[in-house]
Amino acid sequence: MVLGTYKEALSARATDSKIQKVAQDGGIASALLIHALEEGIIEGAVVAGDPNDDWAPYPQVATNADEVLQAAGTKYSMSPNVFGIKEAARQFGLEKIGTVVVPCQMQGIRKAQAYPFSIRFIGDKIKLLIGIFCMENFPMASLDTFSEAMMDSSLNDVKKMDIGKGKFRINTTDGTKDIPLKKTHGYEQSGCNICNDYVAEWSDVSTGSVGSPDGWSTVLTRTDNGVDLFTSAVDVGLIETKPIEEVKPGLPLLEKLAKGKKDKSKKEIERRTKMGIPTPVLY
């Protein structure tokens, strides 16, 4: 249960080279959004774009494949996509909204759907929730520190950021540079340390790189809607899959990291409670 409830676990990637080129890993989030848009399952999606091209993400509403691709690729700072849903519903007037969010945001959305105190006529418009694996998130100043102070590169020159195999990596105009993840510890935002969800347990479909080979993503289908959309994307040839048992490192690594996050957050919550610092009340 460290991965939450899921129907199927797979390794997968988008078959379209246009998606592969811009995607972080297998391009699953982009492919699913594009497919959902084309099928009319959603009218628009709230995605983490990079409007100023400076790695500071901000929610954008994408209503076609080009806009989805523009926002492809992971940004390692906070994009308040839950807030973006307001723009999608009120400014864009969308009746069917999808979004790609990290686990804490998934919790916010699911809470808003269950207890919509002031959030009127939003919950039922959310038709697709893609969750991405997330260990922690960094303020922009932390990313700046990694890039400028630790790797001697201006953020402006960074083409891609990636975390994997124990390293924080940047691709810049003059090549690839990395620092061990150990050096990034302590630079994450503090709220992440009490989060126990690595794999977005309340999504329709969760996806992320961990468990799959380079260029592929691990996918967990969770709700019936999630299964239907993913199956349909595979059926039309937009996504290709491999059994997760046949890839390295596979689910054991994902489970290890998910459990690690749960254990760590439990310890941190106990530590804070001892100090008299309030932590989320769970019902």
Next chain:
Amino acid sequence: MFSRIKKALSGPNEPEKEEKKPVEEKPQETSSPTKPRVGYIHLSGCSGDGMSLTENYDILDVVLMDMVDIVYGQTLVDRWDMPEMDLCLIEGSVCLQDEHSIKELMEAREKSQLVCAFGSCAVNGCFTTYARGGQQAQPQQESFVPISQLIKVDLALPGCPVSPEMIANTVIALTEGNMTYLQPAIDLANCTTACGCDLLNNVIRNARCTGCGTCALACQTRALNMIEGRPHLNNARCIKCGCCSTSCPRMWLPVNQIKENTGL
């Protein structure tokens, strides 16, 4: 009706519940005795919560017509004397210089098994907190307090206004005696202050914020913007409804309810 909830709320006061039970079957009630009798009282508020209750019949017709009897309420029921109620929804804060409001509030407490502070004005004062009197036609009316300052409140539904969906969820949970769903609203009953500052004091300052943006989604007046991954409060726009911190998943998280809703 609501006996399970009343019991959970009042504990040792169970005999009172037994006394009230026969009241439900009084012959003067024209409707089915099994339906909860709901009253609606409007104190000092803008009527927005009442509109939220009544305007969205597409969601609420089943709830309002089939599941409950509305037995009291201006514009809702043609009745002047206050009947016994299973649940009284009270909208608006109460004005300390308005004897009639205070009397109505006290009477409602006496005649209702459950009192619900309905909407942020009743819960915590909301924008009536800014009132300072000196206005026609009642210049002396200057103090507007949350109803829980004068009477015991059983559950609170903040919102400016409370969304129709939330009203429907709550009424259904009440008729079904679903304590799991109601518990957060019961725990909110004693909240008498709220504003965007709660995010600073309770969430960000306590290292809980992850910048998800749910607070800004919940904000009714766009007083919140998200800047560098944190909510940024424009004080001048804040009406002190408390919806931001109430909606924050790091204040409280209804894990069991979400699991039930999603099957995950």
